[in-house]
Structures are given as structure tokens and as C-alpha cells.
Amino acid sequence: MDEQPRLMHSHGVGMAGHPGLGQHMPDGTEGEGRKQDIGDILQQIMTITDQSLDEAQARKHALNCHRMKPALFNVLCEIKEKTVLSIRGAQEEEPPDPQLMRLDNMLLAEGVSGPEKGGGSAAAAAAAAAAGGAGADNSAEHSDYRAKLSQIRQIYHTELEKYEQACNEFTTHVMNLLREQSRTRPISPKEIERMVGIIHRKFSSIQMQLKQSTCEAVMILRSRFLDARRKRRNFNKQATEILNEYFYSHLSNPYPSEEAKEELAKKCSITVSQVSNWFGNKRIRYKKNIGKFQEEANMYAARTAVTAASASAQGSQANSPSTPNSAGEFRPEQRLDRTLCCLLCKHFN
DNA sequence: GAGCATGATTTATC
DNA sequence: GATAAATCATGCTC
Numbered sequence: 001m002d003e004q005p006r007l008m009h010s011h012g013v014g015m016a017g018h019p020g021l022g023q024h025m026p027d028g029t030e031g032e033g034r035k036q037d038i039g040d041i042l043q044q045i046m047t048i049t050d051q052s053l054d055e056a057q058a059r060k061h062a063l064n065c066h067r068m069k070p071a072l073f074n075v076l077c078e079i080k081e082k083t084v085l086s087i088r089g090a091q092e093e094e095p096p097d098p099q100l101m102r103l104d105n106m107l108l109a110e111g112v113s114g115p116e117k118g119g120g121s122a123a124a125a126a127a128a129a130a131a132g133g134a135g136a137d138n139s140a141e142h143s144d145y146r147a148k149l150s151q152i153r154q155i156y157h158t159e160l161e162k163y164e165q166a167c168n169e170f171t172t173h174v175m176n177l178l179r180e181q182s183r184t185r186p187i188s189p190k191e192i193e194r195m196v197g198i199i200h201r202k203f204s205s206i207q208m209q210l211k212q213s214t215c216e217a218v219m220i221l222r223s224r225f226l227d228a229r230r231k232r233r234n235f236n237k238q239a240t241e242i243l244n245e246y247f248y249s250h251l252s253n254p255y256p257s258e259e260a261k262e263e264l265a266k267k268c269s270i271t272v273s274q275v276s277n278w279f280g281n282k283r284i285r286y287k288k289n290i291g292k293f294q295e296e297a298n299m300y301a302a303r304t305a306v307t308a309a310s311a312s313a314q315g316s317q318a319n320s321p322s323t324p325n326s327a328g329e330f331r332p333e334q335r336l337d338r339t340l341c342c343l344l345c346k347h348f349n
Numbered sequence: 350g351a352g353c354a355t356g357a358t359t360t361a362t363c
Numbered sequence: 364g365a366t367a368a369a370t371c372a373t374g375c376t377c
Contacts, residue, residue, distance in 0.1 A: 232356045
């Protein structure tokens, strides 16, 4: 402190050498003196970088103790605040990143982010439903998918927590630094806020990378799981016979209704979509090669006829001649099939 | 292992 | 959304 006058004097701007700074002017020249005073202070600030470290420290201290410092500091704060406000105004108008939104939506849909209940298992269940199977193997795959998704979810949340913690620590550190610095240079709260925003944006870009990696991992898992769906199993013999029976007994219109599909699915222990697939495949393959399927068609028609005939015999002669077929309906073409089948039955027996 | 059978998927059409 | 047609991928038989 005792070197202050020396320093100030040596540079010709010492407070003692300036009446306007050191004391009030009684003759009315105070205003003019203050202008000069502020000019000098600014000059000191501008030349402070030219000083040696010791000199600069001393100069800094002298400026901090200057009686005009609070007023000047406030003015500089106001100027900076206005500048920062204009910058912030421009930044706040930025729309949310669409890529980040997509990643967030996907992670939410896959059950990686958001509440844990059902998310991943719902996605797995949807995939399993698309696979069409409901057997033990499928549920095993399902649980495997869930376990792996749960692992991904855990890693994601751990990493996210780490990033958030690091971000908070760094933000606190920077804020403390800025608050410390605000004693010696004008730093408004808004400027600190802006700096915090910059830090958060930097960290959110890191988070985006994490989200991207997580999405990729989920996609790989999902594609592996979906690929497994292609590992088909042939239907058992009984299921194939039930389906074929229906197909050939409805050959003129092999399009089962939704109810019929459900019934067939139940009988065959398969799903309705598998029934639809089977009929789709059967129709197209039958149409492409009727000759090849003729024998099969005859055999099923014969069976249907035998069943119908025995039912008819049991039902007594009093019954109507229009006996319904196994599907509960009667078709004129069935009569032709039946005639053919009687002949075939005789042939096979 | 080749060739065929068969369930599932994809794409186009209605 | 249901279906046809083409295609894929796996299972089965020899």
C-alpha cells in the first residue's frame, strides 16, 4: 500500500497528482476534473499489459481502491450486459436440434431412456409378435433381448450420469472462477449465465454422441433379434393337416374370414398372422402348379367326403340333403367333390 | 451338398 | 388393411 503513491506518481497519473481524484475542487471545475480523471483511469487500464507483473499487480490494486472504481465498474457492467443480452437474444431463438430430438424419441420408444417399466419389453414383445411365434424358444429370445436391452440401458444411464456430473462440476468451477474474476473486471450475472449455456451446449454435444452410440447398439441388437425371426420351424403335421383340410374344402374360395383364421390358429397352436401367411403361400403355390397339388387336393377332398358321409349317416335319413360341411357351410361344388371322393375312397380302400 | 419344401418378409396393387 | 407375387432363408430329404 505504501508503494501506491510512488507508482501512481511515477506514471504521472497518481491520485495525489490529480486534484480531481484526490480531492474536490471548490472552484466549480470538479466536472471537468472528473472527465480527465476517467480518461486517466481508462488509460491506465489500457496500458496495464505493458507493465511488469509486480507493477501490474500494484496498478490493479490501486485501481481497485480508487474511489471512482465502483461507478466506472457499473458503467462497464451495463455495457457488457447489453452486449450479452443481444447475443443471448440471438441464441435463444435457436430451434431444438432435430437430430437430438430423433435420438431422444428413439431412445424413449426403445425403452432406453424414460421410465423403465415395459419400455424395452414392449418393444421386444412387439418384435416377438411380429415374429408370430409364441413358443418357448420365442420367450427365451424375448428375455434375452430384454436382458441385453437392460444392459444397454444401464450403460447409457451410467454414462449419462457421469457426463451430467462432470458438466455440473465444470460449470461450478467456471462460475466460481468468473465470480472471482468479477472482482477485478466487469462480469455481469448474465455473462456468467451465458458462459454456463456454452458449457452446457458443449456437454450436450458429448451427450449426443452417447445417444448416437446407444441408438446404434439398440439397432444392432434389434436387427440381430429380428434376424432370428427368420429361423423358422415347420408347422407340425397335425397343424398342416388342419390347414390343408380347410384349404381344400374351401377350394373355390380359400379365403378364411377373421373368425375362421382365429379358430384355425387356435386349433393349430399358431398365430393368426401365421395362418394368413400359410393361406397366402398356399393360394399362390396352388395356383402356380395345380397339377402338382391335384393329388393332395383329391386326398383331402376324399377325407372331407368321408367325414361328411359318416356324419350324414349318423344324422338319419330325415335330415336335409343339404348337409353342411366340416366348416359349417354348404357349397354346390362340394357335391361334385363328394362324388369324386366316394370314387377315390373306394379306390384307396 | 444339391434340390426341393416351406414359413416369413417385402413390395406393389387394389 | 388384405392380398398377390416375388423373394429370402431355413428345414428336410436324398
